[in-house]
Each structure stands twice: as structure tokens, then as C-alpha cells.
Amino acid sequence: MPLTFIDIERQKTWRIAAFFLVLIAIYLAAILFITAPLGIIGRASPRFWLGAVLVSLVAAGIHFWFSASEAVDSVRRTLDAQPPDPQDEVHRVFLNVIEEVHVVTGRKRTIQSAVIPSQSMNALAVADLRGNALIAITEGLLSRLSRPQVEAVVAHEAHHVLSGDCLETTIAASLFGTLSAALDRLNSLSDRRSSATAGAGLAWLLVKLGYLLNLFISREREYRADAAAVRMTRNPLALAEALHLLSRSWRGAGFIGSGLEMLCIVNPQATTLDETEGFVADLLSTHPPIRKRIGILLAMARVDIGDLDRRADRAEAEARTPAPGQQPLYHAMSPKQEWQGPFTVQELAALAWLSPLTWISTGGSSSADRAWKDPLLGPIFAARLASGNERIETGLTCPVCRQPLVTASYEGTQIAQCSFCAGSLVEMKKLPRIIARTGQDHLCTQRINALARTTLENNLSRRIYRAASRVQGTAIQRIPCPKCTHPMLRGFYSENYLVEVDRCSSCGVMWFDQDELEMLQCMIANRLEPAVAVPTVPPDGDAPGGVP
Amino acid sequence: MIGWILLGIIVLAVLWTAAIYNGLIASRNDVQGSWKQIDVQLKRRHDLIPNLVSTVKGAMEFEQDTLEKVMNARARAVSAAGIPAKAEAENMLTQALGRLFAVVENYPQLKSNQNITQLQEELTTTENRISFARQLYNDLVANYRTKLQVFPNNIVSSIFNFKTEEYFAAEEAARTAPAVNLSLKGK
Structure with a gap:
């Protein structure tokens, strides 16, 4: 486990190289098995084999390049992600947090940021071979998180980018995705020719193996990214809260397409597989159980998960039922000399015609008075004065x-x-x-x-x-x-x-x-x-x- | 023959020394570069404070004491020289700012003022950047110190007179236990 972002940077180079070698080996083997039934193995000379390997290496290289060099742009286009608006309060926070990540990594790598115009709650990170990296957060998530929570989510995604997880995932997903699609088509075509199916079947097995290999480490990666986020922000609770909020909301199923789920902070599709543990689930699921992730984080902060559940339930219940009678209600005389209301203080503040001289009456009392005499309404006019200048x-x-x-x-x-x-x-x-x-x-x-x-x-x-x-x-x-x-x-x-x-x-x-x-x-x-x-x-x- | 072997050993030793020397120089430059980063962020904070004070001044007539403390702490931080002195002055400034924001909470008309919320966000991000830059700096200093002190390097470093770098100490309890907030719109 690396201690600092410097170590992550150092470690990632050989890890990515090893990963690529394994991928290329599996990829070549798969290509070999696909071409095997065409009947060339029998009469092949060593020189033919050398040529074949070279050609397929070049083909693999071209395939790698095209599947992975445009990944950031294509994700941006698919999700219609827009760059954050610096004039906007909420987007400003996001931009600042990204800048903070740049500071903590010593500006080794520039990470772009984007906002996805969707009400769902999710965040994702993409990187491609050209060195572009992107962290995108949906509008829904951004507006529901507090500042420390945004920090935690961005730090989690930044770890994915810096450790090279994103690059590996993006490449593996696009590469083996195309290959397995091609295989499926081949299989359906070659139903009649039985000689081809054996080789294609083996190739299919290998492709799935490569995919599984990637999935197998993706659970591990999520834990590591969580840990890195905590190390950066020193605030395990904020990440736990953010994950908890995500686990109770719509995470973009149906909006964030398949193939992108490995890039997200939580799986958009809420499946039972994700929430189970054990060997099979480890092998097939892209994300670890959220409750387990939260559990680990809460153990760091010494908070009980049941406590978190109860608080969230209460907060939701409070949001649903606005407590009546807490705020005084006002009637106010409009410019047309009609009594209107009842209004709460906030509603009064929104009335364009309300002035310090407007007649108002409070709740049950029958007496009316000028608005400026009410101590509760003072801040309204003060705020108007303050904002009036600008x-x-x-x-x-x-x-x-x-x-x-x-x-x-x-x-x-x-x-x-x-x-x-x-x-x-x-x-x-x-x-x-x-x-x-x-x-x-x-x-x-x-x-x-x-x-x-x-x-x-x-x-x-x-x-x-x-x-x-x-x-x-x-x-x-x-x-x-x-x-x-x-x-x-x-x-x-x-x-x-x-x-x-x-x-x-x-x-x-x-x-x-x-x-x-x-x-x-x-x-x-x-x-x-x-x-x-x-x-x-x-x-x-x-x-x-x-x-x- | 022996002459050749001796020459080879000398050449190897020189090359080896040069490699260690270059490694030390590289990590020392890293440390100094990251110190510049902290400096940039500290300057950013110093520039923001007069803005903040002049914005809240009007509404906070009875809190002149708090405001003065912030301005004094800022003046001290700007003029401080040397890493330990600077670290201490900056920590004082952080505390003074913390008190100011605690007081601002008591003034609803200030809390709803858009200028102030913006300044507050800017200061928050600057504080974070300072602490992150410090994290990076301290990591790099630790890295450099290890390089200076391990066995063959310590001979080279004493020959070329490399000096160790100071850590930038964080204030006590910089990040205290946070309060749980789970409402949908937690701000």
C-alpha cells in the first residue's frame, strides 16, 4: 500500500506495463484461436508464424490505439457532460476541489472536470492513452453533497486516475467489449460449420477470462480508492456519508449506459450480486458491497452504521413533512390594497412589492403594523440592500x-x-x-x-x-x-x-x-x-x- | 594490469558518486519546488483577507476586536521569515480566521450575503490547498531526508555538504472530528 500520491505515481508504471503484457498475451491467444479453424496451422512454416505474430501485434496495437485514445471524448459526448460554470456557486466548489487535488499531487497530472446534466447521483472517472483524464459528477449528486463530501468523492476518483485504474479499465472494457461482440457474431454465423466452433469457443473462453481478470481486481481497486480518499481528506465520515446517500438514491440506471459502470463510484444498476460477498460475487461484480465499504469507513471514524441509517431516515422524514406552526405566518397588504397571505418569512422576502412601509399583520392577531417594525423581517431588507449594490x-x-x-x-x-x-x-x-x-x-x-x-x-x-x-x-x-x-x-x-x-x-x-x-x-x-x-x-x- | 583495474574502480566510483549526487539534487529541487507551492497558496490567503475584513466590517461593529486580531495575525504572517516562524504565524492566522467565521455565524444578514459566501468558499479552498501543499511538501522532505541518511548516500552528502530540510509543522487538531450531516441538502 503506497503512502503518498508520489508513491502511487511511482508504482503505477510497472503495474500498467505488466497488465498490458497479460492483456496482449490473452488478446493474441484469442485471435489465434479464432483464426485456427481456417486451416492454416497444419501447413505453417516457422517464417509464416513469425510473420503472423508480427501482423497480429500490429493489429493489436492499432486496435488498442483506436479503442482507447478517444475514450475521454467519447464518454463526454455520450453523457453530454459540460465543463463546470465558474460563475455558479455549486460548480465553483467542484472546480476548487479539483484544483486542490492538483495541489496535493504536485501538478503531476492535469485532470479535467465536467458536470453531467442529470438528476441521478453518480460520479465517474475516465482516462485515455493520450494522457487526458476526466472526472465527471452528475448535477444531482453535486447539488446534494456538502463540501467535505464533494472533496471525498473527487479524491476517490482522483485516485482511480492517478493509480492508472481508469486507463486499465477503459482499455479492457473497450478492447474486450469489441472482441466479444465480434465473437458473438462469428458464433451465430458459424453455426453450420462445426469445425470453426471449437476454436471460437476457446477464444470466447479466453476473452471472458481477460474480462474476468479485470473484474476480479476492480473490487480491490474500489477499496484502495476509498482508502486513498480518506488519506487525502482525513475525513472518513464524509466519504461514508456520501456513499450512504448514493446507496439510497437513483444512481443513473438507464442513463449511464452499460460499459461505463466500471468507471463509476457506485454501480448504476443496483444488483443483489453487488451486495453479496464470496468468491463468485468477487469474480463477477464490478463493485464491492456499499454497506461493507461504508462499514470500513465508519470503523475509522468510530461510528455505527445503524446510527447512520437512523439519522438518514429521520432527515428524510423531516424533509417530507415541513413542520407547521413553527414559523409565524403573515398577511400583507398588496399595492392593490388587498390583504394577501398567509405567507412565511421566506415567501414575504420573495414578494417584489414588499417594502419597509407595507402593512402586515402577524398570524392570529388582528392588529396591523408597518413591515419595518417587525424584528423578523429586518434581515430581508438588509439582504436586499446588500444585494442591491451588485x-x-x-x-x-x-x-x-x-x-x-x-x-x-x-x-x-x-x-x-x-x-x-x-x-x-x-x-x-x-x-x-x-x-x-x-x-x-x-x-x-x-x-x-x-x-x-x-x-x-x-x-x-x-x-x-x-x-x-x-x-x-x-x-x-x-x-x-x-x-x-x-x-x-x-x-x-x-x-x-x-x-x-x-x-x-x-x-x-x-x-x-x-x-x-x-x-x-x-x-x-x-x-x-x-x-x-x-x-x-x-x-x-x-x-x-x-x-x- | 593492476593499474587498469584501479582505473576502472576509480571511474566506477566517480560515476556512482555522480549518480547519487544527481539523485540528491533532484529531490532537493522537488522539495524547494513544493515549498514554492505553499508560498503561492499562503500569498493567496493573505490577499483574500483584507477583502473579507472590509466586507464584514460594516455589519460587525461590535466585533472590532476579532477583526483586529485577524489583521494583526495577517501582518505577522506576511512578515515572518524562515520555515518554523512562518509555520507558527500561519497557524495563528488560521485560528484567528476560525474565530471570525464562528462570529459570522451569529449574523444572519452576513450569512445570506452572496459576497461573503463566495469569500468563505475561496478561503476554505485556500485553507485546503495550503494543507494539501503542506502534505506534499512534508512527504517530499521525508523522501529527501531518507535519501540523505541511508548508507552510501550519507558519505556523498557530507562531502558535498547537503543540508537537511525542515518540516512544515501543522497546527494542533487541524482537522477535528467532523459532525455528522445527512440531510439531503447538507451545507
Whole structure:
């Protein structure tokens, strides 16, 4: 077990070389058995053999190169991974942590970083023969981890990159994946010619052997990467918490394709095989049992795993049921001289028209007073003053009321907001992260939830009307895109989440009226979808789906 | 004949000495390079602190004492020379900053200020980088010291007068036992 990252670096060279030699030997043997039934063995001279070995070595080299030199780019393309946005609070943390890893390794190796726009929770590392290395984390995981937990996950992946695990896994997966696919095809072709099947069968056995060899060490590797992560961050608990969180969530099954599972921090497919121990499981499974990994980590921190389970249960239960009555509720007088409410403090803070002079009344009491007199509301105005200085005009105008749009911070990322009508312009690439960061506690209030339900019911009937109007040619009012001034396309966010939005696909932006963004987030968080299949007009063929 | 053998032994000895000498030089340069890394990160922290202090100053009228301590610790850290003195001054600065952030927790309007959360994140990452750079530096120093002291090398190193390098000592209980946090949005 190496002690430092310097030792890892030193050790990896001969390990990779040995691994390559074994792989090439198995690969050559497999090729040999495939070609054997063609009948050349019998009349081969030594010179022929020398030539054959040379040719197959060259072929193997070319195969290696093509299967492994583009791995980073191809993974990036498959998962649509984007580089982190330095303006974004959460992505900033990720970038900083990557930089910290560079410091601890003495900048021996540059590791690129990327964020996968998915709600699933997973992280993966890839490396290829050109020396590129990539650590990618899904938006869902990034937004649910605290800083120490992000550190632990990145350190785990960094160990995979630095120790050469990634390179080995990437190559083995791509190389033997192609070969076994070719063999399968050969087998199905050569069913009639019995002489070929024997050799191909042997070759198949060898390919599987090479694959198994790789799998066999992959469990061991995960333990080692966990250990390295702890050695770097000196915080076993953070990694245990992160793994525990992962074990209870959707890890991207169906999104992260097969062939990539060996690169992930936890297997996207939750299988019973992964969670068992013993020889067979060791041989066939790509990841060690999560509970065992957590157990080892917790033993370092002297915490009991049952304790962790109970705490997580409690935390989830608390997140589900917002405790009522804890916060005082307010009624406030709107500019139209109407009493509105009840609002919580956070909701009041979100009201654009709330000023220190607004009349408010607390909970049950019947007396009203100016807002500035309430001690609980002071921080709202203080925060507004503080953020007032740094309001940056985006140079865009609100498409509805022609006011300038200002940059606002929303769920840690920047969006353009109209301070008059509270509508917001969101870049489409930022939507996944906003949705991933939906905070149950403060965002999905009763008001927003009720609003979302009503909108859903209204829009269910409207959708039929909409489909009919398309046939009759009734004009739908369109607003101009703030960026390119072309009319925006109005439609529902998706078939399941019936919030009306305006999009401009050429600029890649979406306009949400007041509360619509919050409604969308709550609909997705609480799965507010059309419950029953609604009869739609046939030409569209858009049957409302059940669960996505 | 004997002359040739003697010449061969001398040539071998010279080559061997040169190899050891080069190895020692290489690891000494590694140590000095990683010290530069620490220096870069320390400077980064020194640059961030005045920013932080001026941002929180207005809201923290009653905490002038804490702020002054941070500024004083910074001034001492900037002017410190020599590795042991520097390590001690930096540890003092880390403690002063820790107290400042503990106090900031009591001011909700500061905690919600975006500028401050950004500065806090920058300082956190800098602290981490310092401790990681120190980890690397100490690893390399240990590596260098071993090379100096093992048997044949110690003769060469004493001939060419190689000096041992100092460790950069970490503060006591730099990373205390962390609190468990399992809520979905643990920040």
C-alpha cells in the first residue's frame, strides 16, 4: 500500500506495463484461436508464424490505439457532460476541489472536470492513452453533497486516475467489449460449420477470462480508492456519508449506459450480486458491497452504521413533512390594497412589492403594523440592500413589461429576472441544475403547491383546447425573445409537467412568468403529473406518460 | 594490469558518486519546488483577507476586536521569515480566521450575503490547498531526508555538504472530528 500520491505515481508504471503484457498475451491467444479453424496451422512454416505474430501485434496495437485514445471524448459526448460554470456557486466548489487535488499531487497530472446534466447521483472517472483524464459528477449528486463530501468523492476518483485504474479499465472494457461482440457474431454465423466452433469457443473462453481478470481486481481497486480518499481528506465520515446517500438514491440506471459502470463510484444498476460477498460475487461484480465499504469507513471514524441509517431516515422524514406552526405566518397588504397571505418569512422576502412601509399583520392577531417594525423581517431588507449594490443589468429587456432584466442569484446559479413582473429568463442548459437543487423545505410551500395543482388541472383541459386550436388555426399570443427579438414558441415544459413556458430554441433560453419556475420545480419534486390518461386529439399522438 | 583495474574502480566510483549526487539534487529541487507551492497558496490567503475584513466590517461593529486580531495575525504572517516562524504565524492566522467565521455565524444578514459566501468558499479552498501543499511538501522532505541518511548516500552528502530540510509543522487538531450531516441538502 503506497503512502503518498508520489508513491502511487511511482508504482503505477510497472503495474500498467505488466497488465498490458497479460492483456496482449490473452488478446493474441484469442485471435489465434479464432483464426485456427481456417486451416492454416497444419501447413505453417516457422517464417509464416513469425510473420503472423508480427501482423497480429500490429493489429493489436492499432486496435488498442483506436479503442482507447478517444475514450475521454467519447464518454463526454455520450453523457453530454459540460465543463463546470465558474460563475455558479455549486460548480465553483467542484472546480476548487479539483484544483486542490492538483495541489496535493504536485501538478503531476492535469485532470479535467465536467458536470453531467442529470438528476441521478453518480460520479465517474475516465482516462485515455493520450494522457487526458476526466472526472465527471452528475448535477444531482453535486447539488446534494456538502463540501467535505464533494472533496471525498473527487479524491476517490482522483485516485482511480492517478493509480492508472481508469486507463486499465477503459482499455479492457473497450478492447474486450469489441472482441466479444465480434465473437458473438462469428458464433451465430458459424453455426453450420462445426469445425470453426471449437476454436471460437476457446477464444470466447479466453476473452471472458481477460474480462474476468479485470473484474476480479476492480473490487480491490474500489477499496484502495476509498482508502486513498480518506488519506487525502482525513475525513472518513464524509466519504461514508456520501456513499450512504448514493446507496439510497437513483444512481443513473438507464442513463449511464452499460460499459461505463466500471468507471463509476457506485454501480448504476443496483444488483443483489453487488451486495453479496464470496468468491463468485468477487469474480463477477464490478463493485464491492456499499454497506461493507461504508462499514470500513465508519470503523475509522468510530461510528455505527445503524446510527447512520437512523439519522438518514429521520432527515428524510423531516424533509417530507415541513413542520407547521413553527414559523409565524403573515398577511400583507398588496399595492392593490388587498390583504394577501398567509405567507412565511421566506415567501414575504420573495414578494417584489414588499417594502419597509407595507402593512402586515402577524398570524392570529388582528392588529396591523408597518413591515419595518417587525424584528423578523429586518434581515430581508438588509439582504436586499446588500444585494442591491451588485445588481447587474443584463442589457436585456423584459418581454412582458419592457423593464430591464437584472442578474439574480437563484438556487446558486445566475438567471435574468425582471424586478417588476418577477418573470425570469433562464438558459436551458441551467435548468437541470436548478431542478436538481430544488430545496423541499423552503420552496414548495403550500401556496406554490396549490398553485401548481390548479395550473395542472386548468392546463389539462387547455391542452385539449390547444390541440383543437392548432387545427382551427387560432392565433396564440407570442412574446418576443429578449435576446434575438424573434417570437418565442409557447408550449408546456413537457408532456408530464404542464407549466406554460416560452422558449427560443435558437438562443437556448426559456421564459418563466412569476412563480412558474417554482411551480415547475415543485411539480418535478413532488411528482405532480396528470394521473390518468387524458384523451388527446389523435394527430399529435402525444399520450401523457405515467412516470418518467 | 593492476593499474587498469584501479582505473576502472576509480571511474566506477566517480560515476556512482555522480549518480547519487544527481539523485540528491533532484529531490532537493522537488522539495524547494513544493515549498514554492505553499508560498503561492499562503500569498493567496493573505490577499483574500483584507477583502473579507472590509466586507464584514460594516455589519460587525461590535466585533472590532476579532477583526483586529485577524489583521494583526495577517501582518505577522506576511512578515515572518524562515520555515518554523512562518509555520507558527500561519497557524495563528488560521485560528484567528476560525474565530471570525464562528462570529459570522451569529449574523444572519452576513450569512445570506452572496459576497461573503463566495469569500468563505475561496478561503476554505485556500485553507485546503495550503494543507494539501503542506502534505506534499512534508512527504517530499521525508523522501529527501531518507535519501540523505541511508548508507552510501550519507558519505556523498557530507562531502558535498547537503543540508537537511525542515518540516512544515501543522497546527494542533487541524482537522477535528467532523459532525455528522445527512440531510439531503447538507451545507
